[in-house]
Amino acid sequence: MFVQLYLSQWREFARDRMALFFTILFPLIFISIFGLLYGGGSKFDEKVGIVLEDQGPIGPQLASAIEGLTQTPAGQDADKNVFSDMKFSRGNASDLESQLQKGDLQALVIIPAGLSDSIISGKPMSVTVKVDQSSQVFAPFFQGVVGNIVQSVDQGITQSKPMLTMQVQSVLSSQIRGIDLLIPGILAMSIMQLGLFATAQPMIAMRTQGVLKRFNATPLPRWMLLVSYVAMRLTIGLLQTIIIIAVGKLMFDVAILGSIVALLGWLLLSILMFIAIGFFVAAIAKTEESGNAITQLINFPMLFLSGVFFPVTGLPDWLQVVVKAFPLTYTVDSLKQVMINAPPINTPLVNLVVQLGWLVVMTVLSIRFFKWEAR
Amino acid sequence: MTAIQVENLVKIYGPLRAVDGISFEVAKGEVFGMLGPNGAGKSTTTEMIEGLRKPDGGNIHVLGHDVLKNVEPIKQRIGIQLQTTSLFQKLTTRELVKLFASFYKNTLPVDEVIGLVNLEEKVNTASKDLSGGQRQRLAVAIALINDPDIIFLDEPTTGLDPQARRSMWDVVSNLQKRGKTVFLTTHYMEEAERLCDRVAVVDHGKIIALGKPQALIHDNFDETALEFSNDEQLPENLLASLPGVERVQNENGITTIYSKSVARTTNALMALVEQQQTELRGFTIRAATLEDVFLKLTGRRIRD
Ligand SMILES: Nc1ncnc2c1ncn2[C@@H]1O[C@H](COP(=O)(O)OP(=O)(O)O)[C@@H](O)[C@H]1O
Numbered sequence: 287m288f289v290q291l292y293l294s295q296w297r298e299f300a301r302d303r304m305a306l307f308f309t310i311l312f313p314l315i316f317i318s319i320f321g322l323l324y325g326g327g328s329k330f331d332e333k334v335g336i337v338l339e340d341q342g343p344i345g346p347q348l349a350s351a352i353e354g355l356t357q358t359p360a361g362q363d364a365d366k367n368v369f370s371d372m373k374f375s376r377g378n379a380s381d382l383e384s385q386l387q388k389g390d391l392q393a394l395v396i397i398p399a400g401l402s403d404s405i406i407s408g409k410p411m412s413v414t415v416k417v418d419q420s421s422q423v424f425a426p427f428f429q430g431v432v433g434n435i436v437q438s439v440d441q442g443i444t445q446s447k448p449m450l451t452m453q454v455q456s457v458l459s460s461q462i463r464g465i466d467l468l469i470p471g472i473l474a475m476s477i478m479q480l481g482l483f484a485t486a487q488p489m490i491a492m493r494t495q496g497v498l499k500r501f502n503a504t505p506l507p508r509w510m511l512l513v514s515y516v517a518m519r520l521t522i523g524l525l526q527t528i529i530i531i532a533v534g535k536l537m538f539d540v541a542i543l544g545s546i547v548a549l550l551g552w553l554l555l556s557i558l559m560f561i562a563i564g565f566f567v568a569a570i571a572k573t574e575e576s577g578n579a580i581t582q583l584i585n586f587p588m589l590f591l592s593g594v595f596f597p598v599t600g601l602p603d604w605l606q607v608v609v610k611a612f613p614l615t616y617t618v619d620s621l622k623q624v625m626i627n628a629p630p631i632n633t634p635l636v637n638l639v640v641q642l643g644w645l646v647v648m649t650v651l652s653i654r655f656f657k658w659e660a661r
Numbered sequence: 662m663t664a665i666q667v668e669n670l671v672k673i674y675g676p677l678r679a680v681d682g683i684s685f686e687v688a689k690g691e692v693f694g695m696l697g698p699n700g701a702g703k704s705t706t707t708e709m710i711e712g713l714r715k716p717d718g719g720n721i722h723v724l725g726h727d728v729l730k731n732v733e734p735i736k737q738r739i740g741i742q743l744q745t746t747s748l749f750q751k752l753t754t755r756e757l758v759k760l761f762a763s764f765y766k767n768t769l770p771v772d773e774v775i776g777l778v779n780l781e782e783k784v785n786t787a788s789k790d791l792s793g794g795q796r797q798r799l800a801v802a803i804a805l806i807n808d809p810d811i812i813f814l815d816e817p818t819t820g821l822d823p824q825a826r827r828s829m830w831d832v833v834s835n836l837q838k839r840g841k842t843v844f845l846t847t848h849y850m851e852e853a854e855r856l857c858d859r860v861a862v863v864d865h866g867k868i869i870a871l872g873k874p875q876a877l878i879h880d881n882f883d884e885t886a887l888e889f890s891n892d893e894q895l896p897e898n899l900l901a902s903l904p905g906v907e908r909v910q911n912e913n914g915i916t917t918i919y920s921k922s923v924a925r926t927t928n929a930l931m932a933l934v935e936q937q938q939t940e941l942r943g944f945t946i947r948a949a950t951l952e953d954v955f956l957k958l959t960g961r962r963i964r965d
């Protein structure tokens with residue numbers, strides 16, 4: 287009977303053109319439009335300026351180490367080196383600064399005058415890295431590798447305390463964001479809408495129309511009805527996200543920098559969480575109308591504030607506090623971290639605990655308040 | 662052997678006693694009907710027997726099992742058609758019957774059940790594309806899939822056109838021939854008279870008459886009904902004083918005269934009409950029906 291129930295729900299879903307459109311086609315159209323607008327491969331072809339003002343030995347050493355990123359070590363595949371297409375240029379500070387502001391450069395490394403002298407005389411000194419935050423995929427990446435280079439050069443200077451440090455400054459140019467950034471957001475959006483529109487609303491309809499009541503008049507155990515319902519949504523959710531990722535990968539070669547297994551794990555967690563949230567909505571909404579109202583009330587703020595379309599860090603402080611309460615924020619953050627190594631908002635542990643928490647609390651509350659009959 | 666035994670059943674909704682102390686028994690193989698107007702408490706009673714609603718008082722036994730203690734064993738042996746059944750919209754007749762078949766231990770073949778309700782031509786039609794009567798028959802097919810001992814039909818013909826209604830009556834008659842116990846509710850007295858071995862007439866949550874339809878009629882009436890619509894408002898006291906007349910009832914512009922002597926009353930009535938220089942429209946002479954019983958007991962018609 288589980289199989290029959292599951293199949294029946296599939297048929298009901300697959301024969302519903304609107305549902306199909308919104309769960310599968312809509313996100314794909316979305317990606318395609320953004321992909322064509324923002325296109326681009328997964329290799330970095332960003333331009334970086336280097337201002338070398340230091341006359342001593344350490345400055346040039348640093349500069350060439352950074353420029354060396356484009357070189358692929360012998361015996362390795364140049365295609366695997368994500369930095370091999372980067373362009374470096376040297377120049378004076380004011381020229382390169384203005385290029386960075388215009389968006390002609392995506393990052394700028396400034397090695398200040400007197401760096402070597404200062405370090406040799408025992409005074410710590412730092413290089414400055416300015417990164418354009420609008421290229422969100424590249425910025426954290428580049429910061430990271432420059433940080434590593436600075437550290438290894440520092441260790442080459444035999445001093446007990448770190449002498450050479452790095453300072454990061456963010457700038458924001460007028461550059462558009464890449465599709466890589468958008469894909470985790472689209473995934474998160476689709477998962478949330480699966481919970482709201484494909485879980486809550488059909489369940490409310492099944493109750494108000496008396497379908498649940500009819501099932502209850504049979505020997506079918508209630509838990510089996512619910513489990514098949516969840517299983518069916520879980521399948522749609524996984525299918526939907528996998529299609530989005532696959533199309534993104536095939537058509538636009540979007541970045542998946544983290545492990546696929548971790549990605550699937552995070553997807554699974556957030557799908558289950560939003561199914562649970564959907565059930566909670568179905569539990570508290572008495573009519574289809576109030577169900578619609580509640581889902582929209584949840585959908586819109588989360589869709590626009592949780593980092594799907596623009597980063598949470600750009601929001602005013604008070605809004606950030608609000609956004610911290612949205613489960614979608616944690617979904618977007620965890621997916622961005624695993625897919626594009628975006629600068630984290632929360633640690634993975636926080637993302638895990640918060641989403642698990644929502645899952646558990648929503649499940650418990652749904653079970654507590656769920657009604658099988660309209661009145 | 663009793664199929665259903667109900668004692669002093671009570672269901673209270675806020676200030677309303679929707680079911681107010683109902684008791685009856687249904688024998689195996691019997692077609693038992695609950696006849697009453699909308700809101701009389703038919704569905705509430707039916708669904709309490711089916712184990713879908715909890716009573717506030719009373720006892721229910723179905724096939725010897727105490728429904729209030731444990732409905733699960735009974736669920737395998739009863740078939741239920743709810744007053745409004747809504748199913749997955751986009752599944753076909755066969756798919757839906759098959760789905761419900763998967764819930765039961767013992768089932769009839771899917772196609773046999775579809776044949777029992779004459780839906781062979783609609784096996785591949787999505788339930789949303791069925792007509793009202795066809796959807797109702799699909800609901801009955803699903804109620805029959807586990808070859809139940811008792812079939813509950815809650816207003817199976819309400820809202821159907823006369824032809825669809827007749828088709829449903831055939832289905833019920835066939836069930837009776839197969840020896841099934843049928844519990845049905847209706848607000849059509851004709852349906853109750855035609856299909857039911859025994860009828861409980863209910864109003865405001867109470868049984869006001871219980872028995873074989875013909876017996877109910879004879880117990881309440883040895884009169885014949887003369888009925889006409891009376892635009893000219895022939896005075897009731899004049900009509901009541903005509904020879905042979907037992908009672909006169911005026912309801913929604915329709916006058917019913919119950920007479921013990923049809924010939925004498927008719928003659929006198931015609932004379933009266935001529936003398937008043939008026940016309941009788943829709944004049945009929947008919948035997949009393951359950952509708953008349955209801956009218957006599959409550960002063961209202963079943964359908965208003
Ligand atoms: N769940 C409920 N909550 C409140 N009132 C109800 C409920 N179900 C039925 N009623 C009321 O109980 C009365 C009997 O209803 P019902 O059994 O459906 O009558 P019938 O089936 O004879 O038309 C009606 O007045 C109806 O409004």
Ligand SMILES: [Mg+2]
Pocket residue numbers: 703704705744815816
């Ligand atoms: Mg009813």
